[in-house]
Amino acid sequence: MAKITASVxxxxxxxxxxxxxxxxxxxxxxxxxxxxxxxxxxxxxxxxPDVIFLVYNDHATAFSLEMIPTFAIGTAAEFTPADExxxxxxxxxxxxHPELAAHIAQSVIQQDFDLTIVNKMDVxxxxxxxxxxxxxxxxxxPCPVIPFAVNVVQYPVPSGRRCFELGKAIRKAVESFDKxxxxxxxxxGGMSHQLQGPRAGLINKEFDNxxxxxxxxxxxxxxxxxxxxxxxxxGSEGIELVMWLIARGAMSDVAGGPAPKVAHRFYHVPAxxxxxxxxxxxxx
Amino acid sequence: xxxxxxxxxxPGTTIFDAEQSRLGYHLxxxxxxxxxxxxxxxxxxxxxxxxxEWPMTEEQKQAVLARDLNRCxxxxxxxxxxxxxxxxxxxxxxxxxxxxxxxxxxxYRDMMIGGGRSVEGNRVxxxxxxxxxxxxxxxxxxxxxxx
Numbered sequence: 158m159a160k161i162t163a164s165v166x167x168x169x170x171x172x173x174x175x176x177x178x179x180x181x182x183x184x185x186x187x188x189x190x191x192x193x194x195x196x197x198x199x200x201x202x203x204x205x206p207d208v209i210f211l212v213y214n215d216h217a218t219a220f221s222l223e224m225i226p227t228f229a230i231g232t233a234a235e236f237t238p239a240d241e242x243x244x245x246x247x248x249x250x251x252x253x254h255p256e257l258a259a260h261i262a263q264s265v266i267q268q269d270f271d272l273t274i275v276n277k278m279d280v281x282x283x284x285x286x287x288x289x290x291x292x293x294x295x296x297x298x299p300c301p302v303i304p305f306a307v308n309v310v311q312y313p314v315p316s317g318r319r320c321f322e323l324g325k326a327i328r329k330a331v332e333s334f335d336k337x338x339x340x341x342x343x344x345x346g347g348m349s350h351q352l353q354g355p356r357a358g359l360i361n362k363e364f365d366n367x368x369x370x371x372x373x374x375x376x377x378x379x380x381x382x383x384x385x386x387x388x389x390x391x392g393s394e395g396i397e398l399v400m401w402l403i404a405r406g407a408m409s410d411v412a413g414g415p416a417p418k419v420a421h422r423f424y425h426v427p428a429x430x431x432x433x434x435x436x437x438x439x440x441x
Numbered sequence: 442x443x444x445x446x447x448x449x450x451x452p453g454t455t456i457f458d459a460e461q462s463r464l465g466y467h468l469x470x471x472x473x474x475x476x477x478x479x480x481x482x483x484x485x486x487x488x489x490x491x492x493x494e495w496p497m498t499e500e501q502k503q504a505v506l507a508r509d510l511n512r513c514x515x516x517x518x519x520x521x522x523x524x525x526x527x528x529x530x531x532x533x534x535x536x537x538x539x540x541x542x543x544x545x546x547x548x549y550r551d552m553m554i555g556g557g558r559s560v561e562g563n564r565v566x567x568x569x570x571x572x573x574x575x576x577x578x579x580x581x582x583x584x585x586x587x588x
Contacts (some may be wrong), residue, residue, distance in 0.1 A: 313459075
């Protein structure tokens with residue numbers, strides 16, 4: 158039986174990818190950001206998953222306004238890093254896990270979540286920057302990845318509650334897969350940031366740190382936070398944080414198990430326009 | 442029954458909801474077309490002619506030609522789509538975001554290094570924070586305007 162062993166949470170700022178790709182990670186501006194992931198890179202080597210289920214959002218890359226799926230699961234054998242207008246990132250292609258992805262799609266839809274199944278899709282910085290932060294610059298990513306794209310671009314986006322419940326359904330789906338796979342679930346995006354209008358550049362450290370505290374200790378309560386609180390307190394793009402609740406909902410304490418171990422926690426301002434937050438939680 | 446839109450009183454912020462998306466459909470799809478290198482070249486060679494291939498409003502076209510992202514957003518644009526114009530111009534996300542505040546690139550970058558824009562006074566329209574209408578444009582541009 159497959160099992161979710163840990164969850165990882167991280168921002169996915171495009172400038173972080175650019176800094177790494179252009180060899181700027183040692184510059185004083187970027188050093189503190191990457192330092193926060195030194196522990197994480199070693200942790201991933203020490204705790205290698207068989208599959209990463211990676212929750213992220215597409216930024217008008219694979220999905221234009223032609224089609225806007227709320228939840229989309231990538232079931233392809235591989236996914237190419239996208240050209241977002243600056244040329245594709247020079248990172249390895251992403252190898253999928255079609256067998257587990259198809260199993261999860263079947264199970265989660267039967268649990269009343271209407272997933273869109275995507276067999277052809279390029280993946281943007283939302284997916285590749287977290288991989289770079291956690292893996293550095295390898296020739297190939299360390300394991301297969303199932304991309305799970307959430308619409309957080311066009312409102313209304315899914316509620317925190319729905320994301321949290323979806324996480325629970327994903328855990329059940331993984332645990333009903335009949336092979337002994339070690340699966341990690343990653344939730345990405347955030348933290349506080351706003352990229353538009355005269356309020357661009359908004360950062361709210363108090364909100365972000367309270368969010369991290371509550372994500373660890375009281376995710377059920379956090380799931381009740383309405384959209385407007387994210388927008389007002391964490392900026393219009395801070396809404397991406399609802400995706401963290403999908404990963405958190407898949408942890409075993411939510412289903413009656415022991416509280417997870419906080420293996421790592423990191424917070425830094427700024428990376429470009431954004432506050433960088435990062436957590437690693439291990440199931441006990 | 443009217444729709445619930447509790448986000449309309451957030452200062453300096455336009456939420457890209459279904460209504461904005463409908464207004465901005467052709468503007469945003471034009472932006473998507475710039476993800477192809479050949480289209481970027483054609484656009485740069487004659488911006489007006491390229492824009493005229495799209496059923497956009499004149500206001501949308503003028504906003505694009507002026508590179509006024511606040512105007513583009515008001516006309517239904519979304520920042521992740523509009524970023525394709527910035528990419529075509531060789532601009533970073535930070536340059537694009539900063540351009541909407543009236544601050545210079547250096548002023549905006551310094552604000553971010555200093556911890557970003559505070560939420561205090563910037564939660565609800567009518568307060569006195571930096572993002573409020575009465576404080577636009579921000580930075581030196583604003584000081585000049587009021588001098």
